[in-house]
Amino acid sequence: SQTIHQWPATLVQPVGSPLSLECTVEGTSNPNLYWYRQAAGRGLQLLFYSVGIGQISSEVPQNLSASRPQDRQFILSSKKLLLSDSGFYLCAWSLPVGEQFFGPGTRLTVL
Amino acid sequence: GENVEQHPSTLSVQEGDSAVIKCTYSDSASNYFPWYKQELGKRPQLIIDIRSNVGEKKDQRIAVTLNKTAKHFSLHITETQPEDSAVYFCAASGYALNFGKGTSLLVTP
Numbered sequence: 001s002q003t004i005h006q007w008p009a010t011l012v013q014p015v016g017s018p019l020s021l022e023c024t025v026e027g028t029s030n031p032n033l034y035w036y037r038q039a040a041g042r043g044l045q046l047l048f049y050s051v052g053i054g055q056i057s058s059e060v061p062q063n064l065s066a067s068r069p070q071d072r073q074f075i076l077s078s079k080k081l082l083l084s085d086s087g088f089y090l091c092a093w094s095l096p097v098g099e100q101f102f103g104p105g106t107r108l109t110v111l
Numbered sequence: 112g113e114n115v116e117q118h119p120s121t122l123s124v125q126e127g128d129s130a131v132i133k134c135t136y137s138d139s140a141s142n143y144f145p146w147y148k149q150e151l152g153k154r155p156q157l158i159i160d161i162r163s164n165v166g167e168k169k170d171q172r173i174a175v176t177l178n179k180t181a182k183h184f185s186l187h188i189t190e191t192q193p194e195d196s197a198v199y200f201c202a203a204s205g206y207a208l209n210f211g212k213g214t215s216l217l218v219t220p
């Protein structure tokens with residue numbers, strides 16, 4: 001069966017520090033991968049999605065970036081965090097069309 | 112791109128009553144419409160979905176209807192229970208999912 005992992009589960013970082021969140025998927029090949037951000041009490045904002053290694057589509061311009069160095073690995077990064085980057089970051093995977101399966105999420109607090 | 116509107120943002124019902132959440136979408140090419148339930152602090156979980164070639168789908172107390180002409184779809188929960196309390200998200204997809212802003216449902220005993 002397929003599983004999706006995210007780490008870390010929680011993270012507290014100072015403003016201006018770098019960020020690296022990692023997501024890995026097991027049990028499937030060539031999945032579509034997604035990064036979402038959910039601010040407190042708000043909806044899900046699609047940040048990036050990828051249909052293959054090295055292919056990244058950005059939905060919202062900001063100080064975040066994403067990379068997919070391996071088929072089942074998706075990384076969300078920032079060189080300098082802002083206060084507004086605080087939120088719940090969710091990675092998800094899907095087959096080309098259909099249900100998206102979410103990871104457990106990373107709760108990021110920028111102080 | 113796709114724009115999904117969801118209403119209401121909050122909904123309070125008494126246990127046993129029905130709850131209805133409505134969504135509209137803008138891209139007529141969207142063909143997949145899932146509904147997710149998110150409990151506090153947890154990841155969203157799919158509860159039901161519908162594809163554009165179907166007008167209605169039911170799974171026990173949960174049903175979803177789709178009107179492609181009007182570009183709207185709805186979630187219906189009957190005989191609500193306190194454990195149905197959560198935030199519900201609709202989404203529409205032609206490729207990547209675009210989510211509504213969510214409905215916070217509270218079911219009071």
